[in-house]
Amino acid sequence: MFLASAIGLAIVLGCGFAGLPPTGDYRGPYGDVVNAVTVPERNVTDTVTAVNFDIRGFDTLGEEFILFVSVMGVLLLLRRQENEPRRRHEDRDKGRQAVPISDAVRVIALLLLPAVVVFGIYVVTHGQLTPGGGFQGGVILATAPLFLYLAGEFGNFRKGVPRTLAHIAEAVGGGGYAAIGLACMGAGAAFLQNVLPLGSKGTILSGGTIPLIDASVGLEVAGGLVLVLIVYLEETLELKEE
Amino acid sequence: MIAGISAIEILQAIALIFLGVAATVLVLTRQPVSQAILISFYGLLLAIVFVLFQAPDVAFSQIVIGAIALPLMILLALAKIKKQEDESEK
Numbered sequence: 046m047f048l049a050s051a052i053g054l055a056i057v058l059g060c061g062f063a064g065l066p067p068t069g070d071y072r073g074p075y076g077d078v079v080n081a082v083t084v085p086e087r088n089v090t091d092t093v094t095a096v097n098f099d100i101r102g103f104d105t106l107g108e109e110f111i112l113f114v115s116v117m118g119v120l121l122l123l124r125r126q127e128n129e130p131r132r133r134h135e136d137r138d139k140g141r142q143a144v145p146i147s148d149a150v151r152v153i154a155l156l157l158l159p160a161v162v163v164f165g166i167y168v169v170t171h172g173q174l175t176p177g178g179g180f181q182g183g184v185i186l187a188t189a190p191l192f193l194y195l196a197g198e199f200g201n202f203r204k205g206v207p208r209t210l211a212h213i214a215e216a217v218g219g220g221g222y223a224a225i226g227l228a229c230m231g232a233g234a235a236f237l238q239n240v241l242p243l244g245s246k247g248t249i250l251s252g253g254t255i256p257l258i259d260a261s262v263g264l265e266v267a268g269g270l271v272l273v274l275i276v277y278l279e280e281t282l283e284l285k286e287e
Numbered sequence: 288m289i290a291g292i293s294a295i296e297i298l299q300a301i302a303l304i305f306l307g308v309a310a311t312v313l314v315l316t317r318q319p320v321s322q323a324i325l326i327s328f329y330g331l332l333l334a335i336v337f338v339l340f341q342a343p344d345v346a347f348s349q350i351v352i353g354a355i356a357l358p359l360m361i362l363l364a365l366a367k368i369k370k371q372e373d374e375s376e377k
Contacts, residue, residue: 176343184351
């Protein structure tokens with residue numbers, strides 16, 4: 046049965062692959078147009094960011110709210126209910142000696158923590174110049190608390206990563222994007238139309254509204270992912286001090 | 288260099304073969320915990336393929352989401368399920 050369907054699938058796939066254009070043979074007009082237009086008209090050297098945060102900025106706003114709503118959904122499902130019994134943390138293997146975190150792991154995690162923060166900020170702020178941007182940089186920033194978690198106890202993780210701050214970052218980032226769009230309307234242009242001066246090509250302030258939207262997306266993504274991590278870890282590990 | 292084949296095409300072919308092997312191993316793995324670790328490795332390979340096909344923006348997201356965030360979520364969810372099973376057994 047498996048063999049018959051596998052052979053059938055292989056034949057169909059083979060016919061399909063035979064009709065594919067060769068690698069790198071791009072036939073649509075849009076990519077070429079975008080490549081030709083973004084650098085002279087937006088002073089932005091990373092075309093992908095220009096498409097995401099300017100040319101189709103409205104779609105990206107929708108995507109950002111998908112992420113926002115998913116994070117809210119996770120928070121809602123994993124919230125602690127009033128009648129939920131507060132259990133003590135119990136090891137599955139009773140009487141097992143917990144393996145202490147080795148010094149090597151601690152040192153490397155603490156060394157990498159600032160490096161990851163700097164790199165995340167770099168990726169967020171250079172989205173208009175090089176590959177990367179708000180989404181990628183935001184996710185990189187969100188991995189920084191994981192190093193804190195690896196380096197120490199869960200208690201340190203809770204103290205070092207205040208939940209309120211993540212909430213604020215997510216809300217400000219999500220709302221900021223829409224607010225930038227509305228501000229463009231306030232300036233007499235269309236929603237999310239690039240009204241700010243474009244700056245000079247290849248500098249960090251080029252691209253008008255693009256760096257601002259980049260930063261707000263970075264905040265939203267970092268805050269949202271950190272929130273999800275916090276609630277997941279709390280739900281899984283339970284709180285030892287309670 | 289073999290006529291008509293550039294170095295980048297050879298690298299692309301090697302990466303795709305590795306990706307195919309990793310995907311097959313991933314599908315044939317039956318332990319959820321092993322799957323979570325393997326999907327991280329698979330995500331990293333996929334990111335390399337993205338770089339080789341000149342999509343660094345996507346590769347960036349793929350490394351962080353596919354290789355770190357997704358396996359982490361799966362592991363945490365598995366830990367939670369294990370715990371509930373233990374409690375219902377008591």
